[in-house]
Amino acid sequence: MGRLNGRRAVVTGGGRGIGAGIARRLADEGAHVLVADIDLEPARAVADEIGGEAVGLDVSDPDAVRAALGGERTIDVLVNNAGYDEFCWFTEVTPTQWRRMLAVNLEGVFACTQAVLPAMQRARYGRIVTVSSEAGRIGSKGNAVYAATKAAAIGFMKSIARENARFAITANTLVPGPIETPLLDKVRALGEPGDKMVAAMIAGTQLGRLGTPEEVAAGAAFLASEEAGFVTGETLAVSGGMGLGA
Numbered sequence: 001m002g003r004l005n006g007r008r009a010v011v012t013g014g015g016r017g018i019g020a021g022i023a024r025r026l027a028d029e030g031a032h033v034l035v036a037d038i039d040l041e042p043a044r045a046v047a048d049e050i051g052g053e054a055v056g057l058d059v060s061d062p063d064a065v066r067a068a069l070g071g072e073r074t075i076d077v078l079v080n081n082a083g084y085d086e087f088c089w090f091t092e093v094t095p096t097q098w099r100r101m102l103a104v105n106l107e108g109v110f111a112c113t114q115a116v117l118p119a120m121q122r123a124r125y126g127r128i129v130t131v132s133s134e135a136g137r138i139g140s141k142g143n144a145v146y147a148a149t150k151a152a153a154i155g156f157m158k159s160i161a162r163e164n165a166r167f168a169i170t171a172n173t174l175v176p177g178p179i180e181t182p183l184l185d186k187v188r189a190l191g192e193p194g195d196k197m198v199a200a201m202i203a204g205t206q207l208g209r210l211g212t213p214e215e216v217a218a219g220a221a222f223l224a225s226e227e228a229g230f231v232t233g234e235t236l237a238v239s240g241g242m243g244l245g246a
Contacts, residue, residue, distance in 0.1 A: 003225040005030035010075055012059050012112055013082030015042030017181035018131060021213025022079055022220045024050055029221050031077065036068065038082070059108030060100075070115040074123070077224045078116045080109045080130040080153075085183060087190065090144040098145050105149035106156070113160060117169070126169035127224045130157050131216070134177045134239045142197070154235055161233030170232035172223045177239025178202060179211045206241025 009026045013019040015037035023033045027050035037043035040056035047054035057068050059082045069075060084104035086097050109130055120126030135143050136150030153173065160171040178184065178201035187194045202210060219238045222228055237243050 003029045003221065003227065004077070007031045007076040007224075008034070008074055009077035009079065009224065010034045010036055010069060010112075010116070011079040011081055012036045012057065012108070013038075014079075015039055015046055017183060018176065018179060018213045018216050019079075019081040020046045021217040022081060022131075023047075023052065025214070025217035025221045026077065026079075026224060027052060029225070031224075034075075036082075059112055060103035062107075062111045065108075065111040065115050068115075069112060070118075072119065074119060075116045076120075076123075076125060077127045078112060078129070079220055079224070080112055080128070082108055083131065083133075083183075085143060085146045085186075087142045087187065087194075088145075089142055093145055101145045101149050105146065106152050109153050109156060113156075113171075117160075117164065120169050121164065121167045124168050126164070126167070127228075128157070128160060128169065128171040129174060129220050129223045130154075130171075131174045131176065131220075132235070134175050134237065134242045137175060137235075137237075137243055157235075158233045165232060170223070170228065172228070172231060172233065173235045174216060174219050174223070175235055175237040175239060175243070176216050177205055177211060177237070177242040179213060179216060181213060184210070201242075204242050205239065206244055209240065211238060211240055 009031040011023045014023040014035035033052035035043045035047040035054045036057040043054040132153045133150040135147040157171045157173045216238045
């Protein structure tokens with residue numbers, strides 16, 4: 001603990017699930033955390049709990065992102081966690097669904113990263129951590145668009161790492177597997193098909209269980225810390241070995 005004393009961090013999608021777990025862990029490590037979420041009330045609840053700040057933020061709105069995160073504001077750590085998913089077989093995906101997932105999962109990462117980078121470059125310090133998904137590496141039935149956006153985020157972070165290494169800014173990606181979150185509850189809400197999907201996710205891991213937001217948060221805290229100062233452009237899986245295959 002205390003690895004982030006004096007640092008200022010932003011966690012998008014920080015009002016619940018993995019984002020809330022990351023916000024709590026970064027605060028435990030000493031960071032002052034800005035909890036950003038499209039739903040302000042849960043963001044406020046987490047911020048009040050950890051002694052941070054809260055902001056209502058739709059990451060798919062570039063102007064709102066620049067207003068909240070850009071300018072001269074000092075941000076040492078950015079965690080791009082906000083995400084959106086809709087279960088749908090690809091042949092049934094609508095243009096509206098495609099645009100929404102692209103806007104949040106990829107364009108949101110773009111907007112937040114671009115907003116904080118100028119100040120990080122001036123300070124010659126920064127940690128950028130983007131939460132992707134194993135779906136972006138191995139694919140996922142009923143989640144083709146989601147998987148595509150998450151795969152793109154991995155490539156984006158590698159490029160940001162290359163461009164910004166000269167400023168001592170690192171950029172890495174976290175790749176969770178099946179995690180016990182409200183997003184997984186949406187899958188369960190599908191009834192029997194959803195239960196089968198969750199069971200298949202668990203079976204796809206080597207450890208045979210769901211992960212927790214706290215376990216993902218531990219990875220984020222490491223990548224945000226000085227201990228990871230020589231780690232950039234990497235993809236850290238927190239997925240119970242899901243990426244290993246059968």
